[in-house]
Amino acid sequence: MAIDHLDGRIILLLAREPRIGVLEMSRRLGVARGTAQARLDRLQSNGVIRGFGPEVDPAALGYPVTAFATLQIRQGQGADVRAHLATVPEVLELHTTTGSGDMLCRLVARSNADLQRVIDRVVGFDGIVRASTAIVMENPVPLRIIPLVEQAAEET
Amino acid sequence: MAIDHLDGRIILLLAREPRIGVLEMSRRLGVARGTAQARLDRLQSNGVIRGFGPEVDPAALGYPVTAFATLQIRQGQGADVRAHLATVPEVLELHTTTGSGDMLCRLVARSNADLQRVIDRVVGFDGIVRASTAIVMENPVPLRIIPLVEQAAEET
DNA sequence: GTTTCTGCTGGGCAATCTGTTCAGCAGTAC
DNA sequence: GTACTGCTGAACAGATTGCCCAGCAGAAAC
Numbered sequence: 001m002a003i004d005h006l007d008g009r010i011i012l013l014l015a016r017e018p019r020i021g022v023l024e025m026s027r028r029l030g031v032a033r034g035t036a037q038a039r040l041d042r043l044q045s046n047g048v049i050r051g052f053g054p055e056v057d058p059a060a061l062g063y064p065v066t067a068f069a070t071l072q073i074r075q076g077q078g079a080d081v082r083a084h085l086a087t088v089p090e091v092l093e094l095h096t097t098t099g100s101g102d103m104l105c106r107l108v109a110r111s112n113a114d115l116q117r118v119i120d121r122v123v124g125f126d127g128i129v130r131a132s133t134a135i136v137m138e139n140p141v142p143l144r145i146i147p148l149v150e151q152a153a154e155e156t
Numbered sequence: 157m158a159i160d161h162l163d164g165r166i167i168l169l170l171a172r173e174p175r176i177g178v179l180e181m182s183r184r185l186g187v188a189r190g191t192a193q194a195r196l197d198r199l200q201s202n203g204v205i206r207g208f209g210p211e212v213d214p215a216a217l218g219y220p221v222t223a224f225a226t227l228q229i230r231q232g233q234g235a236d237v238r239a240h241l242a243t244v245p246e247v248l249e250l251h252t253t254t255g256s257g258d259m260l261c262r263l264v265a266r267s268n269a270d271l272q273r274v275i276d277r278v279v280g281f282d283g284i285v286r287a288s289t290a291i292v293m294e295n296p297v298p299l300r301i302i303p304l305v306e307q308a309a310e311e312t
Numbered sequence: 313g314t315t316t317c318t319g320c321t322g323g324g325c326a327a328t329c330t331g332t333t334c335a336g337c338a339g340t341a342c
Numbered sequence: 343g344t345a346c347t348g349c350t351g352a353a354c355a356g357a358t359t360g361c362c363c364a365g366c367a368g369a370a371a372c
Contacts, residue, residue: 003217011210018208023329032350037331048216052174054167055206056301061159061308068224068253068260082296089307094297097224097290104224104290105297108304134253134260140238141250141261143299145212148264151245152217179358188321193360316371321364328359334352341346 003048006031008153010039011049015146018052063090063108065115066136069122073101077127084125090118107133159204162187164309166195167205171302174208214248219264221271222292225278229257233283240281246274263289 003011009029013020020028026036043049058066073081078101085091085105093106107122109115115135123131159167165185169176176184182192199205214222229237234257241247241261249262263278265271271291279287 011212014210018210021329033330034351035349038348046216047213050211050213052208052210054170054174054208056167056305057203057206058301058304060202060204061304063304063308066251068251086297089303091297092301092304093299094295095222095224095292096294096296097292099290102290104292106299134255134258136251136253136260138252139250140252141242141247143249143262145214145248147245148214148217148219148248149212152219177358189359190322191320194319314372317369319367319369321366323363325361326359327361328357330355330357332354335350337348337350339347339349342344 002156003149003152004156005153007039007043007048008149010036010043011149012146014049014052058092058108063110065109065112066139067107067109067115067119067133068136069105069107069119069131069133071103071105071123071128072130073103074127074129075101077101081125081127084127085122088118088121091122101129158312159305159308160312161309163195163199163204164305166192166199167305168302170205170208214264219246219266221265221268222295223263223265223271223275223289224292225261225263225275225287225289227259227261227279227284228286229259230283230285231257233257237281237283240283241278244274244277247278257285 006029010025013025013028022037022040023033025040026033029036040049044051058064071081078096081103082094082096085094085103090107090109091105092108095104096102097104105122107115107118109118112135115133119131119133122128162185166181169181169184178193178196179189181196182189185192196205214220227237234252237259238250238252241250241259246263246265247261248264251260252258253260261278263271263274265274268291271289275287275289278284
């Protein structure tokens with residue numbers, strides 16, 4: 001599960017040039033192809049690398065508005081609320097957090113006006129007591145993992 | 157920028173089997189290879205598909221704890237705070253949101269105890285007035301985009 | 313009506329990569 | 343000293359990629 005320096009370099013390389021092949025990878029890393037192959041396989045079966053799904057930009061799809069909503073859930077309704085939210089395409093992510101029955105979800109919408117529709121759909125469900133929404137204005141640090149990978153790789 | 161049904165199927169297919177090649181893709185979709193190639197290129201230059209970076213699981217790297225922190229920023233210190241947070245590897249994501257000088261960031265840590273260290277590092281910076289943290293317990297809906305892609309593809 | 317564009321098809325070619333297998337070698341554990 | 347593990351370097355057939363081309367159909371422009 002621990003990652004060594006070579007693993008770190010593999011992830012770094014894949015992050016920079018995702019469509020790179022194993023052969024080219026082994027050349028860049030200065031190791032045999034079999035080694036690169038084996039490491040990559042191991043990282044994947046380890047679960048360190050979950051996959052290589054395409055990163056789709058919601059904004060480019062026509063959903064430029066992002067918001068985070070904190071939901072307060074009525075006791076015992078958690079499961080229902082989760083199921084409800086899973087059916088809303090604009091809910092990109094949902095977490096349950098510490099605090100009594102709180103959830104945090106990431107929403108997208110076509111516009112600020114459209115966000116209202118989305119929120120209505122989200123909270124229009126029994127079991128949600130209260131919702132407070134924060135609209136994202138800027139995203140100075142987009143979701144990233146590289147610095148963490150580097151840190152994890154150093155610690156070897 | 158609008159996505160049609162074929163584009164939608166391409167993204168779906170890539171999400172399911174990311175390492176699939178263009179040739180195999182064209183076979184599955186029942187179109188000529190050139191078409192699949194052209195569509196994929198267009199999706200990428202459109203920015204709809206940002207890339208195919210490896211999805212790394214922080215938990216597998218030894219950071220199983222996730223938390224969201226809401227930060228209250230002193231007026232005019234925004235830029236400094238952003239720069240500060242960008243240097244912390246455990247900060248995976250940072251957004252500025254509506255509300256006076258508020259930011260929302262996603263953190264990971266090695267343990268609940270370690271989270272304290274991370275938070276200290278995050279808030280140990282002039283310009284951050286107050287921080288409130290919510291620890292993630294469950295993640296019923298992991299970051300997803302497929303339902304939204306399907307919805308966008310339908311609307312054609 | 314006719315011309316021009318654009319997007320898709322289907323095919324071909326050389327260069328490259330993948331999956332797989334093999335033998336050798338060094339460091340480590342027992 | 344023996345077994346094990348991880349890495350190297352090499353080989354091979356089969357598949358894929360990047361690239362190019364000609365034909366065709368529908369839409370838009372003239």
